[in-house]
Amino acid sequence: GAGVSQTPSNKVTEKGKYVELRCDPISGHTALYWYRQSLGQGPEFLIYFQGTGAADDSGLPNDRFFAVRPEGSVSTLKIQRTERGDSAVYLCASRAKRGTGELFFGEGSRLTVL
C-alpha cells in the first residue's frame, strides 16, 4: 500500500480481555516496528522485526504482550489479559532496507481498556 496501515483505529475493551492489533507495512519494507505512546508521552519502542523474526523484543513490557509477523509482511500485536494501564496508542512503523533509514509510521491504534 501507499503507507503503513493499522487496524482497528480505535478499540475499546474491558479489563481482562484479549486484543489483537494489526499492522500492514509499506510494500517491500523488510523492517517493522511497534511503539506504544501513552497520553502526554513520546512513543516507546516495543519490538522490531527483520523479516519474519523478532530481532529485538526487549521493549515488550511483560509476557502479556506478544507480536508475530509470520510471512514477513503483516504483523499482529497481541495483548492478553488487558489492564487499564495498557490504554495507549499503539504505533507501527516500517523501514526500507536501503535508504536513509527513515521510519514510516502509521496513524496508530488507540486502545482503551475500561
Added chain:
Amino acid sequence: GEDVEQSLFLSVREGDSSVINCTYTDSSSTYLYWYKQEPGAGLQLLTYIFSNMDMKQDQRLTVLLNKKDKHLSLRIADTQTGDSAIYFCAEIPRGSTLGRLYFGRGTQLTVWP
C-alpha cells in the same frame, strides 16, 4: 534508561521564528531526529542530523547540534498556523538497534494568527 528532555509547550505568532530545544542523553548517538505529529495522525519525519554535523538546513527548518552539551534545536522560520503540532526529538544511541528510537515527551507548538 534513556531520557530525552524537551520543554512541553511553545506559543508563537504567525510569521515569527520558532525554536524548539531538546537535550539528549548519549553523546555517542549517531543519529538525531525531529518528528512532527498532528492531531489524529502518525509521526512524520521532519529532518535528521548525523552526529558529525553541527548544522543542517532544509528550507524553513534549521537544526543545530551541540554535541558537547548534548543539545539539539529545531528552528522553524516564518512559522505558519499549519506548523501547529507536537514536535518530538529522538535519538538512536550508539549500539542500539537501528530504528529503535528514544523519544522525548514532545513540544506542543501553537501558532497564533
